[in-house]
Amino acid sequence: MNFEYNEKTQALLEKLRAFMKEEVYPIEQEYIHAVENGENRWKTPELMQTLKQKARDAGLWNLFLPEEYKPYGAGLTNAEYAPLCEEMGRVLFSSEIFNCSAPDTGNMEVLAKYGNEEQKEKWLVPLLNGEIRSAFAMTEPAVASSDATNIETSITREGDEYVINGKKWYTSGAMNENCKIMIVMGKTDFDAPRHQQQSQILVPVDTKGVTIVRPMAAMGFYDEPIGHAEVLFENVRVPAENLLVGEGKGFEIAQGRLGPGRIHHCMRLIGCAQRALDMACERVEARVAFGKPLAKQQSVRESIAKMHCDIEQARLLTLKAADKMDRYGNKVSRDLIAAIKIVAPTMACNVIDESIQMHGAAGTSQDFVLSAMYAYARTIKLADGPDQVHMMQLGRNLIADKNA
Numbered sequence: 001m002n003f004e005y006n007e008k009t010q011a012l013l014e015k016l017r018a019f020m021k022e023e024v025y026p027i028e029q030e031y032i033h034a035v036e037n038g039e040n041r042w043k044t045p046e047l048m049q050t051l052k053q054k055a056r057d058a059g060l061w062n063l064f065l066p067e068e069y070k071p072y073g074a075g076l077t078n079a080e081y082a083p084l085c086e087e088m089g090r091v092l093f094s095s096e097i098f099n100c101s102a103p104d105t106g107n108m109e110v111l112a113k114y115g116n117e118e119q120k121e122k123w124l125v126p127l128l129n130g131e132i133r134s135a136f137a138m139t140e141p142a143v144a145s146s147d148a149t150n151i152e153t154s155i156t157r158e159g160d161e162y163v164i165n166g167k168k169w170y171t172s173g174a175m176n177e178n179c180k181i182m183i184v185m186g187k188t189d190f191d192a193p194r195h196q197q198q199s200q201i202l203v204p205v206d207t208k209g210v211t212i213v214r215p216m217a218a219m220g221f222y223d224e225p226i227g228h229a230e231v232l233f234e235n236v237r238v239p240a241e242n243l244l245v246g247e248g249k250g251f252e253i254a255q256g257r258l259g260p261g262r263i264h265h266c267m268r269l270i271g272c273a274q275r276a277l278d279m280a281c282e283r284v285e286a287r288v289a290f291g292k293p294l295a296k297q298q299s300v301r302e303s304i305a306k307m308h309c310d311i312e313q314a315r316l317l318t319l320k321a322a323d324k325m326d327r328y329g330n331k332v333s334r335d336l337i338a339a340i341k342i343v344a345p346t347m348a349c350n351v352i353d354e355s356i357q358m359h360g361a362a363g364t365s366q367d368f369v370l371s372a373m374y375a376y377a378r379t380i381k382l383a384d385g386p387d388q389v390h391m392m393q394l395g396r397n398l399i400a401d402k403n404a
């Protein structure tokens with residue numbers, strides 16, 4: 001087993017690190033400030049377009065799209081993408097600079113895999129070019145959506161149209177002014193077998209009957225300018241060809257998108273945790289209490305060592321899951337994907353929490369990115385499936401395997 005990144009990955013990683021150092025870290029606070037103080041908090045600052053163009057020119061674009069989707073993406077494997085995605089995770093908004101941010105990445109994969117030529121032309125191409133943004137609407141306020149078979153939004157065929165009725169929330173991305181398309185999950189047949197009732201359909205945001213009701217907070221953060229929207233669908237009519245693949249295929253498509261989506265979140269969280277540790281190392285060296293730098297306290301050294309061990313364990317598990325996905329496919333790798341989705345958010349929460357502690361009050365302040373990172377890590381214990389659901393499924397599979 002070789003733990004070194006291959007040459008292609010090393011070269012891209014060096015280029016990405018240089019880009020982050022020269023273009024992203026220096027403007028991190030400026031960008032956050034521009035979002036907070038702009039006239040419209042759901043409008044992405046102009047600065048983002050400039051950075052996107054620079055990233056594209058540097059060949060750091062659409063790195064997430066695997067080989068099978070060439071010519072669209074960079075053709076990297078999941079294992080090759082892992083350290084790059086981790087690097088982007090160090091700055092919360094930076095994935096967008098490289099056109100690698102959720103939920104667009106998952107939506108692009110769905111469109112590339114299941115969209116017809118016209119849909120690809122209309123939605124996938126502008127998404128790949130970073131010209132528009134998108135959202136994925138599955139979760140509903142009225143039902144326990146961790147069990148996706150519960151959802152109640154209806155998608156009803158009427159002639160050559162489908163009519164959509166329902167209410168969604170935490171639809172990430174839908175607050176953004178530039179969000180033009182949503183993939184909506186609903187039911188086309190409430191009487192079909194449990195996993196064949198759901199379908200997914202493309203709904204342009206400006207369709208009559210779509211109302212963006214309000215932004216939802218996540219741990220007090222509104223994640224502007226992207227946001228998480230509550231969305232109402234009232235007699236929304238779209239052409240029948242907007243249905244992806246066919247009636248009853250919604251669950252299958254959802255499972256397909258969530259595998260890579262889940263591991264990408266884990267990769268980003270490892271980046272968040274590593275940055276929190278790097279920041280802690282700097283802080284404890286500079287801060288003097290009780291006559292010596294915090295770095296000289298034994299308990300501080302122990303905490304730093306433990307943070308490193310926890311990150312490294314999660315990183316190795318992520319790489320193992322990514323490698324298995326590359327070699328055997330997402331379905332066969334489901335247990336490892338579940339394992340890392342259980343491990344990474346809690347690891348990141350713990351590491352960031354320790355770093356906040358070492359920073360003192362400053363760690364909770366607007367001058368440091370730690371509290372926003374913590375909120376992100378905490379919400380990933382819920383988003384893309386709560387920990388308990390992954391544990392339930394992983395436990396079930398392990399017991400079944402043992403008794404097979």
Ligand SMILES: Cc1cc2nc3c(=O)[nH]c(=O)nc-3n(C[C@H](O)[C@H](O)[C@H](O)COP(=O)(O)OP(=O)(O)OC[C@H]3O[C@@H](n4cnc5c(N)ncnc54)[C@H](O)[C@@H]3O)c2cc1C
Binds near residue numbers: 143169170
């Ligand atoms: C910041 C953020 C962004 C999100 N983005 C999106 C998005 O873009 N699109 C989208 O559709 N959704 C999104 N979500 C929603 C997310 O996917 C759901 O919150 C998640 O699937 C859980 O559904 P629920 O909130 O209805 O919780 P519920 O289904 O009500 O579950 C509540 C809790 O019950 C427990 N539980 C559930 N099942 C079991 C079990 N089998 N055993 C033990 N305990 C269990 C878990 O602790 C779970 O957290 C986002 C959420 C957040 C916080």
